[in-house]
Amino acid sequence: MSITSQLEVLRKRIDKASTQAGRSPASVTLLAVSKTFGADAVIEAVQAGQRAFGENYVQEGVEKILALRAWSQAQDPSLAKEGGASPTLQWHCIGPLQSNKTRPVAEHFDWVHSVDRLKIAQRLSEQRPAHLPPLQVCLQVNIDGGPNKAGVAPAQALALAQAVAVLPRLVLRGLMTIPEPAPDFETALAVHRRTRALFETLQASQPWPAPLDTLSMGMSADLEAAVAGGSTLVRVGTAIFGGR
Numbered sequence: 001m002s003i004t005s006q007l008e009v010l011r012k013r014i015d016k017a018s019t020q021a022g023r024s025p026a027s028v029t030l031l032a033v034s035k036t037f038g039a040d041a042v043i044e045a046v047q048a049g050q051r052a053f054g055e056n057y058v059q060e061g062v063e064k065i066l067a068l069r070a071w072s073q074a075q076d077p078s079l080a081k082e083g084g085a086s087p088t089l090q091w092h093c094i095g096p097l098q099s100n101k102t103r104p105v106a107e108h109f110d111w112v113h114s115v116d117r118l119k120i121a122q123r124l125s126e127q128r129p130a131h132l133p134p135l136q137v138c139l140q141v142n143i144d145g146g147p148n149k150a151g152v153a154p155a156q157a158l159a160l161a162q163a164v165a166v167l168p169r170l171v172l173r174g175l176m177t178i179p180e181p182a183p184d185f186e187t188a189l190a191v192h193r194r195t196r197a198l199f200e201t202l203q204a205s206q207p208w209p210a211p212l213d214t215l216s217m218g219m220s221a222d223l224e225a226a227v228a229g230g231s232t233l234v235r236v237g238t239a240i241f242g243g244r
């Protein structure tokens, strides 16, 4: 199936999952995870109406951001103005971040979902260029305690959120999780509900400088359970672009 048809199928899946959960389909953003696929695949998705893209690998992501900016400008020279990683597209860094790789992320991406320690957040804030809007960030939470997994422990999430929220060039927007693959819907849903409970605890804990409105959870295999559990943003690669 073409990327265009896969996107249509996926939007129907999201609509159905939202409706079944008693939610508006508009309350769930689709992030197309284009890692390992080239700029051509992203262009096809853009032509099908997709605007938000997720990348895991910094260098690969930056190359695509630049390629897509050149492509957009060739399509419409009026888009060649300053500001934003791209005038029309939104780029989300969702992969693990090392502190020596933060600069290109701060310089090119619009969002980062994988902030799991203060040092990374401080570097991103310091390195965010003054002419760009602040970087939108989610804290990655290790919700199911996988020992080798990135992510702040749930018990440390509030302290990290408080420290990140006051950094001048970042805007804290919410949480992100990558749970272990679950054998069935109910198991997946239970984990997603735990993440939502943590998210709601954070939301209610204090007034935040910007609304915490983003709960980034759910991928190709578990997006229905994630939407039922309260996800506001699903990150989908395989079901759009095919296997990697």
Ligand SMILES: *Cc1c(COP(=O)(O)O)cnc(C)c1O
Residues within 6 Å of the ligand: 033, 035, 056, 094, 095, 178, 219, 220, 221, 235, 236, 237, 238, 239
């Ligand atoms: C690859 C990846 C995805 C997409 O996974 P699929 O199973 O291909 O939909 C989502 N989130 C993160 C953090 C990823 O690395």
